[in-house]
Amino acid sequence: MSKLFPNAQPRTQAPYRFDIVGSFLRPENLKHARQQCACGDISCADLTRVEDEEIAKLVEHQKAVGLHAVTDGEFRRTFWHLDFLAALDGVKEVDAEKFSVQFKHDNVRPKTLKIVDKVGFSDTHPFLQHYRSLQALSGDYPVKFTVPSPSMLHLICTVRETHYEPIARYADNNRQLLDDIADAYKSAVQKFYDLGCRNLQLDDTSWGELCSEEKRAAYQARGFDLDQLAEDYVYMVNRAIEDRPADMTITMHICRGNFRSTWFSSGGYEPVAETLFGNCRVDGFFLEYDSDRSGDFKPLRFIKDQQVVLGLVTSKNGELEDKNEIIARIQEAAQYVDINQLCLSPQCGFASTEEGNILTEEQQWNKLNFIREIAEEVWGK
Numbered sequence: 387m388s389k390l391f392p393n394a395q396p397r398t399q400a401p402y403r404f405d406i407v408g409s410f411l412r413p414e415n416l417k418h419a420r421q422q423c424a425c426g427d428i429s430c431a432d433l434t435r436v437e438d439e440e441i442a443k444l445v446e447h448q449k450a451v452g453l454h455a456v457t458d459g460e461f462r463r464t465f466w467h468l469d470f471l472a473a474l475d476g477v478k479e480v481d482a483e484k485f486s487v488q489f490k491h492d493n494v495r496p497k498t499l500k501i502v503d504k505v506g507f508s509d510t511h512p513f514l515q516h517y518r519s520l521q522a523l524s525g526d527y528p529v530k531f532t533v534p535s536p537s538m539l540h541l542i543c544t545v546r547e548t549h550y551e552p553i554a555r556y557a558d559n560n561r562q563l564l565d566d567i568a569d570a571y572k573s574a575v576q577k578f579y580d581l582g583c584r585n586l587q588l589d590d591t592s593w594g595e596l597c598s599e600e601k602r603a604a605y606q607a608r609g610f611d612l613d614q615l616a617e618d619y620v621y622m623v624n625r626a627i628e629d630r631p632a633d634m635t636i637t638m639h640i641c642r643g644n645f646r647s648t649w650f651s652s653g654g655y656e657p658v659a660e661t662l663f664g665n666c667r668v669d670g671f672f673l674e675y676d677s678d679r680s681g682d683f684k685p686l687r688f689i690k691d692q693q694v695v696l697g698l699v700t701s702k703n704g705e706l707e708d709k710n711e712i713i714a715r716i717q718e719a720a721q722y723v724d725i726n727q728l729c730l731s732p733q734c735g736f737a738s739t740e741e742g743n744i745l746t747e748e749q750q751w752n753k754l755n756f757i758r759e760i761a762e763e764v765w766g767k
Contacts, residue, residue, distance in 0.1 A: 391764055408735050445520075467589065531587070538589075540563065564622050586635070695728075700733050
């Protein structure tokens, strides 16, 4: 029993008291194999074998560090989001003059998405095989799978894109687009469930942008009603997950950008808190709280019965935080949300793109050991 939190209890279902966002630093062997495959020096089958080998090692390392569910580290992806979204029916990845957002102090390879037909999700989507492979490599151990949130497709194609030209199906009919995207995700949720998935996470940077005064001003200047946009995105997520079975946990990670240890938006959750926390029916929120860019805990007053995974430990550098300061911040958050609705994780993944953040693999695992120790001290084993 915790002396600081006498009522704090361990948790045996996702999200866990000690949890992760999902991505891990890519081993050099994997990076090299991906480059060889891109150049035609090895086959796709050869690359898959290397991915399988490295994911198997990663799974064992996650088990050893004490995680309650393991991911594939997103080792089969180039980007955390584009790989999944571009494989949806009706969506095409295209080259761009620049990436759709500008990161502080760094540049991302210029790729974006375009909606060219009705959006859907089919049995040929490669992430279904990615899930099957992860499950096979993890054996009987629980797994967690991550995909971008449905709002990301809408945001990239229609909001960030300054020259959006809808196809005939969606011309003057944004609700049809929202419904098609949501229904594609509804199909995906069911297909992942049928394969055995019980722990699915939706990763989302749209809310980070809607927290940013700078980005809000820019979007408003272009004529967007940001309150309506927030309501639309909650509507999409709720529609997408409304038929999920009772034994399937679906969470959302809200991010402000994560590329080579940098970011693209800042701002507290207050502008979206009531709409998002009060109305979005996910089972938990993974929230960034590793710096003052994320604001204070007051917006958590709108949380209902969801779990809140506090991202108090940064994944952007390898320096360990002060344990007492992290525990003090958990105490502060517990003024707004019951201690047994709180969990702890890194603020984001360690490699949202294949380049990865600027820290070593040893530092990555040290971070997770550090988080586990705090979680055990606060909530028990």
